[in-house]
Amino acid sequence: METDAHPSLWQQSAPDIPTDRFPDAERVDVAIIGGGITGLVTALLFARSGKRVAVLEARRLGDGTTGRTTAKVSRLQGTQSDHVRSRNIAAVARAYAESQAAAFDWLLGFCDEAGIPVERRDAFSYATTRDGRARVEAEYRAARAVGIPVELVARVDLPFATTGAVRLADQAQLDPMALVAALVEAIRAAGGLVVDGVRVRAVHASSPAELLTSSGPMDADRVVLATGAPILDRGLYFAKVTAQRSYAAAWRVAEDQRPHGMFLDVEQPTRSVRTSGPLLLTGGFGHPVGRRSSPRAAADELAAWTAVHWPGAEPVAEWSAQDHVAPHGVPYVGWLPRGRGRIYLATGFSKWGMTNGVATALTLVSDILGADGGWEPTPWQRVLHRRPTLPQTVxxxxxxxxxxxxxxxxxxxxxxxxxxxxxxxxxxxxxxxxxxxxxxxxxxxxxxxxxxxxxxxxxxxxxxxxxxxxxxxxxxxxxxxxxxxxxxxxxxxxxxxxxx
Ligand SMILES: Cc1cc2nc3c(=O)[nH]c(=O)nc-3n(C[C@H](O)[C@H](O)[C@H](O)COP(=O)(O)OP(=O)(O)OC[C@H]3O[C@@H](n4cnc5c(N)ncnc54)[C@H](O)[C@@H]3O)c2cc1C
Ligand code: FES
CATH class of the missing domain: 2.102.10.10 (Rieske [2Fe-2S] iron-sulphur domain)
Known part of the structure; x- marks a missing residue:
């Protein structure tokens, strides 16, 4: 199966994940394309609502962005509150914050139920310059305005000078491959199928929808594209998002070098810091996919930055991954144009898919099952569906x-x-x-x-x-x-x- 040259820290220690065989001549209620967090949570919600679901994953489960993320689960997301507020009306900014809170609660509830270890940490968006300080203050105001109980702090637990930070207490970090494995187990326990190594090559919006895959055809009443960039061109969503690649690395450091918290720089190049047990994780130095002449140089810049601030750090793993950034900061979710109401998508998580993957899964299930199926749309889902496009986004x-x-x-x-x-x-x-x-x-x-x-x-x-x-x-x-x-x-x- 196709692999990237650098497995992530999580992929290196991932458990074997039992899967199902591609079913012959089976019709399912919902076929979900993509075995990352979005597809798996969507599948679990449908399976637990009594629907026959099949997840079809082209590679191994988690081989997309989910198995290569830094997996901070946080309602403070760098400068996302300020970004969303500047590109949307106030009601959308508030609904976005509510969607993140709902997703956060769902995800931590699932981890608790499935026994997945979660480390609770404060999240920080920090600055190192005067301009950055202004961005920190803007984020503070925007987050407060949508009800996120952030506070401004003068100092953070990082080994270099900062000019201030926003803090949100009690957020979370986890191992995303442990999450993937637990989601798969729960889907199968609820009667769903999870098949890996099967690539979907085409979807016809017939009645039922017909999927053509590398393992054969499949019929489904509804199809969900949870493939990162949507694999179907209808609606041109692939052109509405920008694919951004970033770098991550894990390091063995002395105990007193491990910062307590999850940190994200508010300036460019973005730098991310968290721990995982005894390890330090650093990340960032992103760029649009395919547009940097030497991605190796970006990974080296991350390593050099880490070596300066954590002298003696021993490399354990380095890898890269990509995510899709929506210009207005709010994911695209719902039915696909010209999909006859049978094909749905979720994309554009702007590097906050631990919550956005879950929030869009909750929306997709509510869109498809509706109030009659026990999934009355929430106020935040209604507002996000009606999001107007402002001139700045155009x-x-x-x-x-x-x-x-x-x-x-x-x-x-x-x-x-x-x-x-x-x-x-x-x-x-x-x-x-x-x-x-x-x-x-x-x-x-x-x-x-x-x-x-x-x-x-x-x-x-x-x-x-x-x-x-x-x-x-x-x-x-x-x-x-x-x-x-x-x-x-x-x-x-x-x-x-x-x-x-
Ligand atoms: C470096 C980095 C760090 C990040 N850190 C964080 C973080 O700390 N916190 C946070 O909230 N978010 C973070 N994110 C974002 C988050 O990881 C992603 O938004 C999220 O994992 C996306 O999940 P997904 O399920 O939508 O996509 P993916 O995990 O990419 O899953 C899509 C799946 O679809 C499959 N697929 C594609 N085409 C086909 C096909 N034709 N047939 C069958 N299968 C197909 C792929 O193989 C893939 O497995 C980060 C992103 C990056 C890049
Ligand atoms: S032309 Fe669209 S991804 Fe290459």
Whole structure:
């Protein structure tokens, strides 16, 4: 099965997760595509409501962002309250905060029921400059305005000078793979099917909906796309979000070097700090997928920053992951246009999917089962569904699409400007012209492969990721293994092989 070069700390110690065989000729009430937190919580809620559900996961469970997150479960989310308030009307900002509180309570309730260890920690959004201090104060005001009981603090438990922070007491951190395993067990105990290693290639909005998968067809009354970037192009949601890649690392440090709390910088590049048992976890240094010339350099910057502030820290794991950022800070959730009310999606969690994955799962179940099924929509769900788009968000979207257009042009011009050379060095890849075709050539584990450099999603030119050893698309964030197989969507098809 396709893997990233760097497994996360959680994936390295994940338990074996028992799954089901792909069912022959079975019709389910709800087919859920994607075995991350969003798909699994959605499946569990449906299964416990008496529906026949099947989760279809292309890779191994948790192999998407959920198994590679930093897994802070927090209602204080960097500067998210201020961001959401500045891009939405006040009622939406308040509803967003309520959605996070509901998700937080649901998730911690599930962890308690399933016996998943959860470490309760205060969350901090901190600054290191005067400008950053202003952002801290803005976040404080915005969070207070929506009822989050934050406070301003002058000092935080970090080994460098800060200019202030917002604090929210008693948030949580956990091991996301333990969560994935427990969710799968609970779904199966409630009669649901969980199948991994099966990629959904197409969904027809017929009656019932028909899914075409790498293991065969499946019929479903309803289909939920919980695939990060939606794998269907209807509604163009893949273009409404930006795929952002960030880096994470785990370190062994002395006991007195371990900070007590979960920390996030309010400035760029974002830096994240938490602990996990005896380990320190640092993260950040993000960028749009496929648009940094050397992702390895970003991982090295994270390591260098950690070494300065935690001298002697011994590396245990380093990895990267991506999430989808919505311009207004509020996830997209609900039915997909032209899906005839049969296909639903959830995306755009802006790196806060531990709560947003759960909040959107709660919304999807309420959308589909409704009051008659015991899922009367809550006030926050009603408000978020009616969220108006403000001019600032439209402007952000225009800027986002202009950047994508620029990367299309840059990729094609660059690819056609020079011929591909011989075999790249081990771990490297390059894009160039082979005859008149844009070619992507890489060498990994001693094998040189030549693929067509055109992303099979919508035709941008991929770039080489020298950290995860993958081809990454700068347009909408699809990623491919060196042999061209899909690692992350929205692409559903592999890159084409040009080699002999
Ligand atoms: C570095 C990093 C740190 C983060 N830290 C935090 C944090 O501290 N707190 C927080 O709240 N959030 C955090 N997030 C965000 C959070 O981890 C994500 O929002 C969340 O995990 C997304 O979950 P998901 O289920 O929607 O997507 P995923 O976990 O990506 O699951 C989607 C699944 O769909 C599968 N799939 C895709 N296409 C197909 C197909 N065609 N057929 C079948 N399956 C398919 C994929 O293989 C994948 O497993 C972080 C994100 C990143 C990148
Ligand atoms: S992901 Fe859309 S063109 Fe590559």
């Amino acid at each position: 402007a952000d979207g225009v800027g986002q699409n202009a950047a994508v257009a620029l990367w299309y042009a840059k990729g094609w011009l660059g690819a056609l400007a020079r011929p591909v050379g011989g075999s790249p060095l081990e771990g490297m890849g390059e894009v160039g012209r082979d005859g008149f075709r844009p070619a992507a050539v890489s060498t990994v584990d001693g094998t040189t492969r030549e693929l067509c450099a055109i992303c099979p999603h919508l035709g941008a030119i991929v770039t080489w990721n020298d950290f995860e050893l993958s081809w990454d698309c700068p347009a909408h964030g699809s990623r491919f293994a060196p042999d061209g197989s899909v690692l992350e969507g929205p692409a559903r098809r592999p890159m084409r092989n040009l080699g002999g």
